[in-house]
Amino acid sequence: MAILLLIQKKRVKTISFLIESFHLRILIKQTKYAKEVIILADIFSDLANLGLGSTEKFQVFEAEKKLQEPQIIQKEKKFEIESILYFAKIKCPVCGSEVLFRTIKSGKIRLVKTDLDLRPIYDVVDPSLYEVAVCNTCGYAALKKRFLSITPKNIELIKTNISHQFVGRDYPDVYNYEIAIERYKLALLDAIVIEVSDCEKAFLCLKIAWLYRGYLEQEKNCDAKKIEEYQLSEKTFLEHALEGFKIAHHQEKFPTMGLDELTVKFLIGELSRRVGLYEDALKWISEVMVSKSASRRLKDRALESKLLIKQAKGAN
Ligand SMILES: [Zn+2]
Numbered sequence: 602m603a604i605l606l607l608i609q610k611k612r613v614k615t616i617s618f619l620i621e622s623f624h625l626r627i628l629i630k631q632t633k634y635a636k637e638v639i640i641l642a643d644i645f646s647d648l649a650n651l652g653l654g655s656t657e658k659f660q661v662f663e664a665e666k667k668l669q670e671p672q673i674i675q676k677e678k679k680f681e682i683e684s685i686l687y688f689a690k691i692k693c694p695v696c697g698s699e700v701l702f703r704t705i706k707s708g709k710i711r712l713v714k715t716d717l718d719l720r721p722i723y724d725v726v727d728p729s730l731y732e733v734a735v736c737n738t739c740g741y742a743a744l745k746k747r748f749l750s751i752t753p754k755n756i757e758l759i760k761t762n763i764s765h766q767f768v769g770r771d772y773p774d775v776y777n778y779e780i781a782i783e784r785y786k787l788a789l790l791d792a793i794v795i796e797v798s799d800c801e802k803a804f805l806c807l808k809i810a811w812l813y814r815g816y817l818e819q820e821k822n823c824d825a826k827k828i829e830e831y832q833l834s835e836k837t838f839l840e841h842a843l844e845g846f847k848i849a850h851h852q853e854k855f856p857t858m859g860l861d862e863l864t865v866k867f868l869i870g871e872l873s874r875r876v877g878l879y880e881d882a883l884k885w886i887s888e889v890m891v892s893k894s895a896s897r898r899l900k901d902r903a904l905e906s907k908l909l910i911k912q913a914k915g916a917n
Contacts, residue, residue, distance in 0.1 A: 644837065645790050647783055651740060652768030653790065679775050682726050685709035686775070694749055695756050696739035696764065703731050703776065704745075717906055718839075718871045719864075720811045727815050729808060730776045733784040740767030742787040744805075755795035762794045778816035785809045800865070803845025804858045807868075810838035836876060843872040863895050871906045874913070882910050 645653065689704040710723040735742040740763040743751070751759075772780060789805045813835035817828060846869050855862040870885030889895050889903040 644841075645786055648786055648790060650770060650783065651787060652766050653740070653763065653787075682775050685725065686731070689745075691734065691748060693736040693739060693741055694751050695741040695759050696736060698736055698738040700734055700736045700748075702734045702745065703774070705731055716811075716814075717902060717909075718807075718868065718875065720814070727778075729812060729815065730778065730781040732808070733781070733788045735784050735787060737769030737771075739764040740769070740787065740791070742784060742791050744788065747801075751795065758795050759791060763791060778812050778819065782809060782812045782816075785812060798849065798853055798857065799845045800849035800853050800857045800860070803842045803849055804860075806838045806845060807842035807872075810835045810842060813838065839872050840876050843869060843876060843878075846872070863889055863892055863899060867895075867899055867903055867906075870903070874906055874910050877913075879910050879914050883907065886910065 685706050686703045687706060688701050691700050691702070692698075693700050705726065705728055710725050710728060713722050713724050715721050732744055733742055734745045734748045739759065741751075741759050776784075785805060785808055789802065789809065792802050792805055813831045817823065817831050817835075820827075823831075846865055849857075850862070850865055850869065855865065860868070866885050867889045870882045870889065873879070873882035873885060886903045886907050890900055890907065892900075895903070
C-alpha cells in the first residue's frame with residue numbers, strides 16, 4: 602500500500618524513524634527537509650485484507666497473503682479459551698461506531714515465566730492476542746488502554762489516511778496469532794499515521810515480534826518455510842523495536858509506556874544481542890549492571906544477557 606505521509610518540516614523526526622527503522626520500500630524525494638515520502642510498506646502487506654492495499658502491486662499481494670483462519674486452535678482448547686473471554690464494548694472515537702472486542706476475564710490466566718527480553722508467557726492463553734481494539738468501520742486500531750486517547754487532529758489523520766480505503770472483516774470469537782499480528786500491524790500503521798511517540802511505535806514492534814515467536818512456539822508442525830519466514834519476521838520487528846527504543850532513549854522522557862529508562866537500556870542491550878549486535882549489546886547491558894538504581898531483578902537479567910553475549914561471541 603502507498604501512503605503519502607509526512608510532508609511538513611516538523612514531521613521530519615518521524616520520517617527519520619520510519620526510514621531508519623522500517624525496512625520499507627521507500628520512494629523519496631528529499632530536499633533539505635524531506636519534501637515528499639511515499640512508503641510502500643512490506644511489513645504491512647498483510648493488511649491488504651483490510652483494504653489497505655490500494656496499489657495494483659499490493660492487490661496481487663493481498664491474494665497471496667490471505668490469512669488462514671484459525672486452524673491452529675484445537676477444539677478443546679478453543680472451548681477452554683472461549684469460556685474465559687467476554688465481549689467488551691466501546692464507542693469508536695473516530696467514527697462513533699460501536700466497537701466490540703474480546704477481553705480475558707480477570708484472574709483467569711497465570712504468568713508462567715518471562716523471556717529475557719521481558720515477553721511474559723501465560724498458561725491458558727497469550728493475552729497479547731486480545732490487546733488491540735479495532736474499529737471494523739473506520740480502521741482505527743490501538744492498544745485497548747490507549748484507544749480513547751486520540752486528539753481531534755489525529756482523528757482527521759485516521760479518516761484521511763486509513764478510513765477511506767479500509768475494509769473491515771469479521772473476526773472469529775477466538776483469535777490466533779496470525780489474527781493478532783494483523784490487528785497489531787493495523788495498530789502500528791495507525792500509530793505511524795497519527796505520529797505517536799517513537800517509544801510507543803517501538804513497543805508495538807516489540808509486541809509484534811513476540812507474536813511471531815509465540816506462533817512458532819505454539820505451532821509444532823510448521824513447515825521449514827513457515828519457520829524461516831516467521832523467524833525472519835520476528836527478527837525484523839526486533840530490529841524495528843531496537844531502532845525505535847534507541848531514538849526514544851535519546852529524545853524522550855521516561856517513564857513512558859510503563860517502561861523506565863533503565864528497563865529501556867536493558868531492552869536495547871538484549872534486543873541488540875538477539876539481532877547479533879554483540880558489541881552494542883555489551884555496552885548497553887554493562888550500563889545497567891553498574892547502575893546504582895537498577896533493581897536486583899533487572900541486574901540479574903542483565904547478567905544473564907551478558908553471559909549469553911559472551912557465549913555467542915565465543916562461538917563466532
Ligand atoms: Zn471507527
